[in-house]
Amino acid sequence: MLGDAFVFDGVAHPFNFTPKNAFGKPGEMFSNHLYAFHSALTPDSATTLSAEEFLKDWTPADIHQMVFDESDVDMLVAMPLPLTDLYRDGLSPWEECAELASRDPDRTVFWGSVNPLEGRRALDLVERQVKEFGAKALKFYNVRYDYGQPFPWRMDDPRIAFPVFEKAQELGINLVGVHKGVPLGPQPIEHTQTWDMDGAAANFPDINFVIFHVGLPFLDETCWQLIRYPNLYASLAATVNFIVRAPRMFAEILGKLLFWCGEDKIIFGSEAPLFHPQWAIKAFMDFEIPQDLCDGYGYPQLTDQAKRKILGENLLRLHSMDVEQTKTRLGRPQSH
Amino acid sequence: MAASVPEWALDALSDVYDPCCREKGISVVEMGLVKSVAVVDGHARVELLLTTGWCPFASRVLDEVERAVVDAPGVTTAEVAVVWDEAWTTDRLSPSAARKLRFLPDPISVPDRESYIAAHRTPSQSVEEAS
Numbered sequence: 284m285l286g287d288a289f290v291f292d293g294v295a296h297p298f299n300f301t302p303k304n305a306f307g308k309p310g311e312m313f314s315n316h317l318y319a320f321h322s323a324l325t326p327d328s329a330t331t332l333s334a335e336e337f338l339k340d341w342t343p344a345d346i347h348q349m350v351f352d353e354s355d356v357d358m359l360v361a362m363p364l365p366l367t368d369l370y371r372d373g374l375s376p377w378e379e380c381a382e383l384a385s386r387d388p389d390r391t392v393f394w395g396s397v398n399p400l401e402g403r404r405a406l407d408l409v410e411r412q413v414k415e416f417g418a419k420a421l422k423f424y425n426v427r428y429d430y431g432q433p434f435p436w437r438m439d440d441p442r443i444a445f446p447v448f449e450k451a452q453e454l455g456i457n458l459v460g461v462h463k464g465v466p467l468g469p470q471p472i473e474h475t476q477t478w479d480m481d482g483a484a485a486n487f488p489d490i491n492f493v494i495f496h497v498g499l500p501f502l503d504e505t506c507w508q509l510i511r512y513p514n515l516y517a518s519l520a521a522t523v524n525f526i527v528r529a530p531r532m533f534a535e536i537l538g539k540l541l542f543w544c545g546e547d548k549i550i551f552g553s554e555a556p557l558f559h560p561q562w563a564i565k566a567f568m569d570f571e572i573p574q575d576l577c578d579g580y581g582y583p584q585l586t587d588q589a590k591r592k593i594l595g596e597n598l599l600r601l602h603s604m605d606v607e608q609t610k611t612r613l614g615r616p617q618s619h
Numbered sequence: 620m621a622a623s624v625p626e627w628a629l630d631a632l633s634d635v636y637d638p639c640c641r642e643k644g645i646s647v648v649e650m651g652l653v654k655s656v657a658v659v660d661g662h663a664r665v666e667l668l669l670t671t672g673w674c675p676f677a678s679r680v681l682d683e684v685e686r687a688v689v690d691a692p693g694v695t696t697a698e699v700a701v702v703w704d705e706a707w708t709t710d711r712l713s714p715s716a717a718r719k720l721r722f723l724p725d726p727i728s729v730p731d732r733e734s735y736i737a738a739h740r741t742p743s744q745s746v747e748e749a750s
Contacts, residue, residue, distance in 0.1 A: 316675045465673055472639050500639060500671045503722040510736055532706035542726040581727030
């Protein structure tokens with residue numbers, strides 16, 4: 284807990300940055316890009332890792348230590364990252380995430396991930412991830428790569444996406460995340476935009492969809508969709524890490540989200556080990572939207588209640604977990 | 620555009636695009652990414668604001684800006700620096716870029732959020748949501 288706030292970290296990836304895992308120059312460049320992101324945004328008050336310390340094979344044990352031993356995080360989502368055109372294992376394979384979750388199953392939730400373009404194979408893998416490995420949700424990436432070229436697909440595609448959503452529902456899964464916005468390599472921009480979420484949300488009203496990274500830079504589009512569909516949510520993962528280095532930019536993003544979408548629709552994610560969770564959650568807890576932005580643009584202030592919801596309560600509800608019961612059962616006294 | 624960007628630089632950068640805006644034909648000038656351009660002894664220094672700061676294509680924009688500036692008369696070398704302590708805001712968009720990119724007004728100009736949303740739902744969206 285951070286004060287009285289239960290912290291449910293919505294994303295950690297056990298990255299495998301070992302050089303032999305990267306496919307040539309593109310993989311190496313992507314690793315370096317993430318390291319640059321780490322070193323540029325980690326504040327002076329926290330530890331910035333050297334390239335040698337950062338660009339390694341992060342094991343489930345490493346992630347567990349960073350999130351639970353070194354941070355006031357109470358629960359975590361272990362989330363795959365399937366960049367299969369850049370890394371031999373995709374960078375953060377689902378099996379590693381399942382192992383991370385199995386180390387502390389009360390506190391760590393495994394989200395599965397499949398490639399819907401694989402059809403029957405994807406459906407079988409959803410079943411395996413849910414039944415054998417306890418996946419509680421699914422995370423998708425709309426631009427897959429193979430043979431050196433992108434293969435984009437849309438969340439509103441009845442032939443590609445809907446069978447996977449239907450399979451998830453059949454297995455009792457009603458929570459689906461999707462990477463949007465910032466491209467993970469040379470992706471066609473239109474497929475990182477969020478317009479396909481209308482069709483997904485409208486056709487599957489019983490599934491809650493989380494748009495990761497609040498769809499940046501397509502924030503207005505993301506807001507307009509969250510406004511209109513009660514089953515759409517936005518994750519601040521990685522976006523929140525601008526909070527110290529570029530606080531006014533973060534305030535603009537958050538203010539817009541709070542006004543248009545409301546505090547019940549926003550969730551937190553640390554992206555550990557890209558960023559250490561502790562500095563971001565503390566900065567978020569201490570954050571206020573500058574008064575001149577509230578006065579000038581009409582943004583609502585970030586209240587203590589909103590902070591509690593964003594840091595954990597909203598994500599607990601999305602996992603159908605009772606907030607007060609879970610706080611009592613798993614909330615740990617603040618120790619950092 | 621700020622006076623700290625000379626006319627020749629605006630011209631030179633009017634064909635440089637952030638990849639997210641290329642298909643819409645909105646240049647870095649129209650996006651308001653260019654904060655300042657100064658030339659001393661043939662060396663140009665460009666200060667650039669990024670919209671999100673974490674796009675992996677950012678380095679490409681920096682390279683293209685540098686290339687466009689160094690091609691300008693009177694410039695022999697150029698450097699492009701990202702400004703981190705100032706947020707890019709939608710106020711920096713040119714009027715035509717704002718028309719192409721913005722969907723939502725600033726909250727302060729929306730007296731009643733619910734009325735605004737109701738007024739801007741299209742019939743097809745209402746049908747879609749009800750389906």
